[in-house]
Amino acid sequence: MRISIFGSGYVGLVTGACLAEVGNHVICVDVDAQKVARLNQGHVPIHEPGLDDLIKNNMAEKRLEFTTDAIKAIAFSEVIFIAVGTPPDEDGSADLRYVLAVAQSIGQHLTEYKAIIDKSTVPVGTADKVRATVQAELNKRGVQQRFDVISNPEFLKEGAAIGDFMRPDRIIIGADNADVEELMHELYAPFNRNHDRLLIMDIRSAELTKYAANAMLATKISFMNEMANLAERVGADIEQVRLGIGSDPRIGFGFIYAGCGYGGSCFPKDVNALERTFREYGMEAQLLTAVSAVNQRQQQVMFAKIHNHFKGDLQGKRFALWGLAFKPNTDDMREAPSRPLMEALWQAGAQVQAYDPKAMDETRRIYGERADLTLCDSPEAALQGADALLVVTEWQVFRSPDFKLIHSQLKNPVIFDGRNLYNYNRLKKNGFSYYAIGRGDKV
Numbered sequence: 001m002r003i004s005i006f007g008s009g010y011v012g013l014v015t016g017a018c019l020a021e022v023g024n025h026v027i028c029v030d031v032d033a034q035k036v037a038r039l040n041q042g043h044v045p046i047h048e049p050g051l052d053d054l055i056k057n058n059m060a061e062k063r064l065e066f067t068t069d070a071i072k073a074i075a076f077s078e079v080i081f082i083a084v085g086t087p088p089d090e091d092g093s094a095d096l097r098y099v100l101a102v103a104q105s106i107g108q109h110l111t112e113y114k115a116i117i118d119k120s121t122v123p124v125g126t127a128d129k130v131r132a133t134v135q136a137e138l139n140k141r142g143v144q145q146r147f148d149v150i151s152n153p154e155f156l157k158e159g160a161a162i163g164d165f166m167r168p169d170r171i172i173i174g175a176d177n178a179d180v181e182e183l184m185h186e187l188y189a190p191f192n193r194n195h196d197r198l199l200i201m202d203i204r205s206a207e208l209t210k211y212a213a214n215a216m217l218a219t220k221i222s223f224m225n226e227m228a229n230l231a232e233r234v235g236a237d238i239e240q241v242r243l244g245i246g247s248d249p250r251i252g253f254g255f256i257y258a259g260c261g262y263g264g265s266c267f268p269k270d271v272n273a274l275e276r277t278f279r280e281y282g283m284e285a286q287l288l289t290a291v292s293a294v295n296q297r298q299q300q301v302m303f304a305k306i307h308n309h310f311k312g313d314l315q316g317k318r319f320a321l322w323g324l325a326f327k328p329n330t331d332d333m334r335e336a337p338s339r340p341l342m343e344a345l346w347q348a349g350a351q352v353q354a355y356d357p358k359a360m361d362e363t364r365r366i367y368g369e370r371a372d373l374t375l376c377d378s379p380e381a382a383l384q385g386a387d388a389l390l391v392v393t394e395w396q397v398f399r400s401p402d403f404k405l406i407h408s409q410l411k412n413p414v415i416f417d418g419r420n421l422y423n424y425n426r427l428k429k430n431g432f433s434y435y436a437i438g439r440g441d442k443v
Ligand SMILES: NC(=O)c1ccc[n+]([C@@H]2O[C@H](COP(=O)([O-])OP(=O)(O)OC[C@H]3O[C@@H](n4cnc5c(N)ncnc54)[C@H](O)[C@@H]3O)[C@@H](O)[C@H]2O)c1
Pocket: 006, 007, 008, 009, 010, 011, 012, 029, 030, 031, 032, 035, 083, 084, 085, 086, 098, 101, 102, 119, 120, 121, 122, 154, 155, 156, 157, 158, 265, 266
């Protein structure tokens, strides 16, 4: 098929590369001319495992191209994906201005039938707004032209995005007629060979499914974080509780890891946006309000433990910080728990010596040069002369470190582990002060 994709971010690039990989001809459009120029030179702006090769190979095979030329992309394609950002507005609701700008542009240039597929995460009712925006532009031009709007929310996880797209658990399609259902079956056939992964439903249900999925996952995490805080008080170990409850298949092991809070570009924003949707309809989202509040508090828990350990005196202290990205296998720092932690430490007069396998450039971009932040070349370099080690992101490389080396490099053998990576008793036995999340240390 001939496909165009508006938005060359995480979702647009992965969608474009994967659809090109199975033989489609894909044009990716972005308004960021610099990004497009760099993509055309083979420079992929994000770290996502496998994405570089997929993009380069498909560009070389001339199945994938990048442009700022929306008119060319609209004219070329039978199917148009909208995969632009839907960042939070001031009140927490999803800002639809980028989605509707694409819809407007489609309406201005539509000359033959197109299927418009919304892949961005958008509140219930957005497909209607997209349809109305396109139609208004057609009306202005006095053009009568049929088009369809389809909801097809994306469920990829950063760091595992290619696998998620190529081998999806499910492909949600919100459609309102049989022709587009058939078109969607054809589009997704290469990803749908062994089991039928397509779940076709009405458009509003598809739009709500996306928010409900993220809100459920965020709820599981906040629930466990709340339990972890209780576990500390009552002398229980959340890691044992996790194993104990996860083995009940009705609960499952996924997304029940306690830690220093969830981050990323999706959970915080989508939980808030869903809460706003409740309010818009005169309802109160009691559970979701609590899920967000628990997460915000959880992002402060590591700092509270550090503050208590050092009896409030953090002025001039130095901290080795392992992990800046919001999760492993990405360089994405959006809403990363490392950020409020570093900012609180700086506020208290402390210095940070940080290392992350992929997010160093992004950290430099966000914070620039500052005297209280040193970006180190290795996890070991970050340790030198530090008063304690803080583990914020569970990169594989941090899982089995050389504890003797850590002991010798740190000024004090103290570890604050925001991801419960280490053996609590062994570290205590080896002379470390070890603070994890929900593991019995009543600081
Ligand atoms: N990042 C994820 O893991 C993920 C997963 C599932 C769903 N989503 C959702 O998908 C959407 C996109 O997320 P993302 O992380 O890829 O965003 P992103 O911020 O990484 O990328 C969005 C891109 O859209 C471009 N853009 C803005 N206006 C445009 C226009 N009019 N025409 C063409 N391009 C335009 C921007 O320049 C940017 O490059 C959001 O709604 C998000 O909630 C994200």
